[in-house]
Amino acid sequence: MIADRSAIVARGMGVRRGGRWLLRPADFDVTGGVIGVAGPPSTGKSTLLATFATLRRPHAGALGILGHDTGNAHGIRTVRARIGFLPDRFSWAQGFTVAEFVSYSAYYKRVPAAAGRAMLERLEIGEVAATELSLLPPEVRLRAGLAATCVHEPDLVLLDEPFAGLGEAEMNALIPLLCSLAPTVVVTACGLGELTGWCDRVFVLGRGRLTEPAADPYRAPPPVVVGGRPGRLVLGSGACV
Numbered sequence: 001m002i003a004d005r006s007a008i009v010a011r012g013m014g015v016r017r018g019g020r021w022l023l024r025p026a027d028f029d030v031t032g033g034v035i036g037v038a039g040p041p042s043t044g045k046s047t048l049l050a051t052f053a054t055l056r057r058p059h060a061g062a063l064g065i066l067g068h069d070t071g072n073a074h075g076i077r078t079v080r081a082r083i084g085f086l087p088d089r090f091s092w093a094q095g096f097t098v099a100e101f102v103s104y105s106a107y108y109k110r111v112p113a114a115a116g117r118a119m120l121e122r123l124e125i126g127e128v129a130a131t132e133l134s135l136l137p138p139e140v141r142l143r144a145g146l147a148a149t150c151v152h153e154p155d156l157v158l159l160d161e162p163f164a165g166l167g168e169a170e171m172n173a174l175i176p177l178l179c180s181l182a183p184t185v186v187v188t189a190c191g192l193g194e195l196t197g198w199c200d201r202v203f204v205l206g207r208g209r210l211t212e213p214a215a216d217p218y219r220a221p222p223p224v225v226v227g228g229r230p231g232r233l234v235l236g237s238g239a240c241v
């Protein structure tokens with residue numbers, strides 16, 4: 001039983017897919033803040049995020065999310081209401097207008113339609129509410145995805161490669177918004193450079209291990225390596241610059 005109130009607590013947690021370990025059994029804690037996970041294609045970032053979102057079960061060990069043990073149905077049910085997960089593609093929704101997409105999400109997440117409308121304003125996409133997602137530029141489409149993901153004001157937001165297809169200026173404009181979405185935000189990217197300088201902590205997933213590369217001396221504590229054997233990784237919360 002995991003009683004820790006941290007956003008993410010892994011105890012001997014291992015994740016497998018396609019017959020190999022994407023993350024070898026490891027212990028780590030994420031207490032909060034903006035957390036980046038970088039890794040080349042196929043290293044397992046999407047699978048790890050889906051595991052944090054409780055859509056996949058770990059193949060080994062235990063996973064606690066927001067103080068709940070995801071090893072039982074009650075824990076999963078409770079915690080899902082507090083998670084916002086945006087997969088790297090949401091092409092199934094391309095035929096929806098922005099307003100339809102966000103209100104559909106509000107319905108599913110059992111929040112009033114007014115919460116959806118408020119989220120459109122917060123994400124500054126009210127003007128395109130009647131436009132189909134497929135007709136929007138990637139940056140605006142991402143904002144619609146974020147609105148749908150966060151319509152229920154989750155405590156943990158998981159964003160899978162949100163910057164894919166965006167230019168540097170668009171990325172920089174979106175960063176403050178991403179940082180403000182929830183007390184804990186986990187963002188993945190293929191390149192480490194997309195995440196450094198603004199995430200509170202950045203980790204690299206590769207060869208079945210989650211490692212913290214040489215840290216920015218002005219932002220982060222000393223590097224920690226987890227994976228392969230039980231270790232402990234404590235991520236501090238902090239504001240985004």
Ligand SMILES: Nc1ncnc2c1ncn2[C@@H]1O[C@H](COP(=O)(O)OP(=O)(O)OP(=O)(O)O)[C@@H](O)[C@H]1O
Pocket residue numbers: 017018022039040041042043044045046047048088190
């Ligand atoms: N449906 C599947 N069945 C079996 N293995 C799969 C399946 N989908 C993905 N995999 C494998 O799981 C591994 C991790 O995939 P995952 O999508 O999590 O990686 P990723 O780091 O998010 O990659 P990308 O950046 O390309 O999205 C890959 O080696 C992939 O080949």
